Amino acid sequence: MGATFTTPVALVRLSYLVNSIYADVCAGRGLSVPQAQLMCVLKDQSRGMSEISVMLRLDKSSVTGLVERVERRGYLRRAMSATDRRAITVALTPDGKRLTDAFYDEVSQRLADLVAPVPAADRDQLARIATEIVVDEGVPDVFGALVS
Numbered sequence: 038m039g040a041t042f043t044t045p046v047a048l049v050r051l052s053y054l055v056n057s058i059y060a061d062v063c064a065g066r067g068l069s070v071p072q073a074q075l076m077c078v079l080k081d082q083s084r085g086m087s088e089i090s091v092m093l094r095l096d097k098s099s100v101t102g103l104v105e106r107v108e109r110r111g112y113l114r115r116a117m118s119a120t121d122r123r124a125i126t127v128a129l130t131p132d133g134k135r136l137t138d139a140f141y142d143e144v145s146q147r148l149a150d151l152v153a154p155v156p157a158a159d160r161d162q163l164a165r166i167a168t169e170i171v172v173d174e175g176v177p178d179v180f181g182a183l184v185s
Contacts, residue, residue, distance in 0.1 A: 055148065062144050066136060071095075072107050076129065076137040077180050079113060083128035092177040112136060141180070 042050065063073045071093070078084060078092050090100045104127055107113050112133030118124035129137055152160050168183070 054151070058147050058151070059144055062140060062147065066140050066143075068136075068140065071103055073140055074179055075100075075103055075107060076112060076133060077141060078178065079127060079129050079133075080137050080141060081182075083126045085118060086125050086127065089127060092179060107133075144180070 041047070059073070060070055063070050066073070068076070074093055075089065078089060084092070086097065086100055086104070089095075089104075090097050093100065095103070104113065104115065108115060111130060113127055113129050115125050115127050118126050152163070155163070172183070
């Protein structure tokens with residue numbers, strides 16, 4: 038290849054590419070990026086509104102509006118917390134779970150296809166480096182959790 042980008046340039050351009058793929062899959066599934074992000078944080082478990090607010094780095098009023106819009110589409114439901122009557126938990130409906138799983142699988146496949154030409158050892162190293170950065174920076178589980 039020869040010349041390379043500086044690390045900041047490479048990371049920003051890679052982020053742009055990943056975000057573009059994510060947004061493209063969102064559009065194909067009839068979701069906005071924030072809606073898909075919300076559904077992905079609920080993919081494997083229900084969560085409280087405050088937890089969602091922290092994970093998505095949105096204020097509580099923004100999360101409330103986002104939850105209401107997705108709930109109206111029939112993809113999630115709100116319920117009173119079993120442990121705190123003042124708190125609300127949010128979970129995917131069966132339709133929401135199917136859509137989220139399909140979205141997640143499509144994004145995952147598109148990203149896997151993107152790096153498929155890269156030698157396996159380099160892909161593994163990229164995954165290790167990215168994992169270290171994400172864990173060190175405390176990035177919440179907005180698209181899957183750590184695997185052993």
